[in-house]
Amino acid sequence: MNIQTLKSKIARKEIDTVLVVFPDVFGRLIGKRVTAHYFLDYVAKGGTHSCNYLLTLNMEMEPLSGFKLANWEKGFGDFDMRPDLGTLRLLPWQPGAAMVICDLYHHSGGRVEEAPRSVLKRQLEALQGKGMVCKIASELEFFLYNTNYHTAFDSNYKGLTPSSDYRIDYHTLQPARDEAIFRAMRNQMEEAEIPVESSKGEWGKGQHEVNFVYDAPLVMGDRHMVFKQGAKEIVEQNGKCITFMAKVDAGEVGSSCHIHQSIWQKGKSLFWDAKRKEGSKFFRQFLGGLMKYSPELSYFYAPTINSYKRYQSASWAPTKMAWAYDNRTVGFRVVGEGNSFRLENRMPGADANAYLAFAAMVAAGMAGVKENLDCGELYEGNAYVDPKLPSLPKSLREAADLLEKSSLARQVFGESVVEFYVHTARCEVEAFDNAVTDWERVRYFERI
Template identity: 45%
Template sequence: MTELRNNRHLTMERLLDLIGTAKVDTVIVAFTDMQGRLQGKRLHGQYFKDVVVPHGTEGCNYLLAVDVEMNTVDGYAISSWEKGYGDMEFVLDERTIRLLSHLPATAMVQCDLVWPDHSPVVQSPRTILTSQLDRVAERGWQALAGTELEFIAFDTTYEAAHDAGYRDLRPVNQYNVDYSILGTSRVEPLLREIRNTMYAAGLDVEGAKGECNFGQHEVGFLYADALTTADNHAVYKNVAKEIAAHQGKAITFMAKYNEREGSSCHIHLSLRGQDGELLFWKDGARTPLYDQFVAGILATVADFTLLYAPNINSYKRFADGSFAPTTIAWGLDNRTCAVRLVGHGAGARMENRIPGADVNPYLALAAMVAGGLHGIENELELEPPLEGNAYTSGRPKVPHTMQEAREAFSSSAIARATLGDEVVDHYANMADVELAAYNAAVTDWELHRGFERL
């Protein structure tokens, strides 16, 4: 029997029993795509039981070769008109079976992707992460991670927001509610349902708090092994949007919705032995292994920024004095740096402050593991911590445009050695598609500045 992640997950046997008694009539079979979205099918429970469990199910391989608007685009080796847009097989991961209490009689199971010959689809985000975690496991270690994901909520439906061009929307708070109990009380029906639904779905909920931008909030979850954290992150992001829609609201995980504070996804990461042995802390201090891991992260920031900041909008968040990092540096509990070290003993961990809320957690965690292992394998020396204001330190900068990040990623020997040419070429093409679309667009900013005055 597959070992459950916790007792709120379901075994396959239990799911099939619930289907047999009509307590579950819908099973969502889903994987995470390049953009970090859940894609898949809603299956009738009996069909899932009779056909999918014994024989499997498939989906078109174009799902890993489209832009954010689901347009088929050129440049992907795995999927094209010339290749006929064939299928990928969905491999059910029974560890991820969960009930979704915000939907009637519905369960979900997340999947890996393989080709019809059962070889892995190496460009799949989940496969990219598991490949890096296999490297960690080969050393007898495990990676633990937690993601802190912010969003902005609005008192409008998604349909009304679309019709308004996503402009002049009313946020659920009209002032800065960072840590405000009154401010979160105003939004508690939404926050409470998200917390309770996620707990019932197998996530370990910490709590919710207000943030700086108007209507901005964060729901926090306890750390777990890196794959579990990425799986939970993808489910939470999808479910939070669904719950908001059910309540006549809309939330966005854009990295930078407006000119105020952006929405981040700080990622905490540490390594431990498979038996729980502490690897980052010994005799009251950081270990050399910890320092090498952090040095590797810093040395590969430019190489992997495209995976930390995967959209054009991601780069608008990198602004001095905004709590979003612009400088490649580390500090002890210093929120102006790209990497912040916090905690001690079992709580010792590094925080990557580069990713925004639009990040694909599988890709970002894979990049962090690859970078950290690069530091360990090459015994990189960690520079002294930056003290004071990183924004004015004169240190090297995080890539500030997608074009810059794309070039660094595509030309990176480290990225190609750790992730593989197929992965690097695939995600470099994703960047090319987005850059071409952005460069062809005429924006409101251009119309405002140029329609009459130029």
């Protein structure tokens, strides 16, 4: 939707509210609702503002100490929020509402480089400087439960009933009981300029997957984040709830965010060698970079304590660093041919911040091209049981340590960005270390 269309809809009283938002480090859309006429008169032209503490919070909205970007010593001032008018969209599930996504800037005019959208933009600008573009698509898995969020909260998220009685991977029968929800989701997302390719049942009880039509990374990142919030709102309106946790139950499969990626130049995929009908040298270099650098950038694929509990053997989530053709036991699955030839990164969970995951993949892959790396021999077999293969990081603590030591991350993202996300990760680790869990009470309350 462009600004002229928005003006027309406001004049016809079809739109009266505009959500002015930006993605925070967790991928939440943070911002404010402004009246439509105020948006046209002021915000669309001059932007608005928000407190800079919004990038230095924990999940409970408590300000965290130790950040240089924003802190009590500096008084927690404001960031400028500048609308990207190319992101204007209707929100069909919110009557009378539209949304625009903003970029964050300092009052001095400089971009807030630590903001997730800025991190991705920096990598895309570097790619564009080489005359290249990235095409990318995400897949999102999630669990659907037969209760609303308020009731789930009151129950401390215990005892929730999945929307299916058994595993429903590719099933069309039991998912039909919730087809009214998924039909609304698919169609309303299309109206919101988030084209959905398909929805399907997944391997877990009550688990589903939605696939998006590929596009440029910034566009896909915006769509990904709006979908997550919109999907929660749509199911809530139907008396249910969903979760994008990477591992919601120890006895269930995890939820992933598989990412499909290719690099193009002058209308052709650089990943495909048409003469040999196989992956090109560029592809092998790019994948070589991903193989080398993904472990130290794993925080951007797996940003929470819970993320690493998804990496379990025979769980459809990878545990080892390897690549193969159409093999779902490895970290990088290669599929397609011709211009559809692409790699699938199976490491990110549904809790990943799409902007950061996309940025990490572009950065790692292009480092492989610059260093003339090679991805090595393709893997054949069951990677889960192969002790020779290197393992993925096993905890957020390990991922934070690897990111801190990463010279590539400091080079391509900048020192301040790396320090910011390392500290973000360590604050989450510290919070978990200080928590007393249900597991501890069950294990120790009576018997110790």
